[in-house]
Amino acid sequence: MSYEPAERRDGRAPGVETIATAYLAAxxxxxxxxxxxxxxxxxxxxxxxxxRTRQQDRLISQGYVRAGRGGRFTL
Known part of the structure; x- marks a missing residue:
């Protein structure tokens, strides 16, 4: 199993230690x-x-049904 570093270096999101500290404080x-x-x-x-994944799967399936066998999508 791979774990995230205690503090992320890419700056996109807080690291594990930051999140754990916030939960503990709260x-x-x-x-x-x-x-x-x-x-x-x-x-x-x-x-x-x-x-959200199930919703996307339904939308994709509906798109295939609408396109039909020929692969052309028309509204």
Whole structure:
């Protein structure tokens, strides 16, 4: 399994340590609560990503159906 560095060097997003510190601070120092909140947020994000993927798959499938066998798309 590959892990992100503690602090990202590309500057695009906060690193693991920054995120962990923020969750811990928001939970008032309660590590168990911070972990549960981080997991809940991760699961919510995963669910949203899966929903968007299913939506994209449906749109792509509808495009193939509309285009028909000849491959020409008309409205």
């Amino acid at each position: 939970a008032g120092g309660d590590a168990a609560l911070a972990l549960r909140r981080a997991i809940a947020d991760a699961l919510a994000d995963l669910g949203e990503a899966e929903r």
